[in-house]
Amino acid sequence: MTDQTTTLSHRALRVRLAELGWELPDILKTVAAYVPAVRVGNTVYTSGQLPLREGKMSAVGKVGSDVSVETAAGLARTCVLNALAAAGALGDLDQARILKVTGFVASAAGFNGQPAVVNGASELLLELFGARGEHARSAVGVAELPMDAPVEVEIIVEFP
Amino acid sequence: MTDQTTTLSHRALRVRLAELGWELPDILKTVAAYVPAVRVGNTVYTSGQLPLREGKMSAVGKVGSDVSVETAAGLARTCVLNALAAAGALGDLDQARILKVTGFVASAAGFNGQPAVVNGASELLLELFGARGEHARSAVGVAELPMDAPVEVEIIVEFP
């Protein structure tokens, strides 16, 4: 797609992540017939990212019953780290601007706190990217997610 | 993002809205860590908009049980007015073209009339923009929405 993959280091982003106590994960292998992200011109669409860390999820089930809002917000943050890893293979994250975040929250009946969950993703993006992290966002409560994940996040990124 | 915000009046659109008995609302404050809309080049992505008018929803719950299709279609129209307000801060709505509408309908079990609900959004866009309002659209039935909203709508707009 681009030959930038191996030469990019996202140095500033890695430093900022380390300050916050996180790190950029390896790109998640897709479990099916698609790719982690696609670049067209300056825009990158990531695939929907599950909250996997080293192949595992720390919690599964529905937010509002099986999983607390706080835990789910942490998982949304993991999703966005995976999304950044996917996007970062196609452009320099130190130049990235975040355009759009869509957060799908597997929701127990009567749970309406999707924004608080997806804030886990949004707040990390603001911490990492500042004004370039100010994104449009949709947060919805879905019935079921792959692998019983409590949350799935996709992002659209601009590499100016 | 752009300095056009204060100088735009969307005059023609406001006239057309008034003829139909509506008006362009103030931009909804986002309740969380994101912004109402983002512009990249000529494209604006709005955040998912809830059917709030002056901070309140006239109905909550699931379409097909708590809320009728007709009421929900009216709420979808309110969502799209909020979406236009958000997009209108970043470009002149009198030049806008509507590219895509995604409507999420909080659906009671067995309710499959999502298109009739989201028509409340689509038909208003056609009335307001004519051929420039002809958009692609997805309508899906979700389990839960923020604040127990019956419907949430996001749009993608081009400012040529």
Added chain:
Amino acid sequence: MTDQTTTLSHRALRVRLAELGWELPDILKTVAAYVPAVRVGNTVYTSGQLPLREGKMSAVGKVGSDVSVETAAGLARTCVLNALAAAGALGDLDQARILKVTGFVASAAGFNGQPAVVNGASELLLELFGARGEHARSAVGVAELPMDAPVEVEIIVEFP
């Protein structure tokens, strides 16, 4: 939108489809106030496509209870054929690159195999387009879909 519609034949794609035993359907009429696809610059957004063939669905209901994963994957393939028909009215599919696929799967409680369902769409795209068919993707499990469809698919296509 474009005057290419009548002159495009998508010759290579039609040949490849025939080899696989399928064919490009007629464009599905939209049942509501929107259009099957919109082109902006080189990008086409399709509307969410239902698995209709000649106006009918071969199965309805929820995947994981009413409908098997295998059947649903076949329906996802039908969705993507409809999406290609819609996009093909606005550009030459023989030049198309698939950027993004979003698959909404109407899911029975506890069904988490959305990726296997949406693979019906993704695998066909890879078979048809090769490297140009490598797309980003989200697969989510929703509560209800229009007409009780088991699956709905939208795509974003580039015509370089």
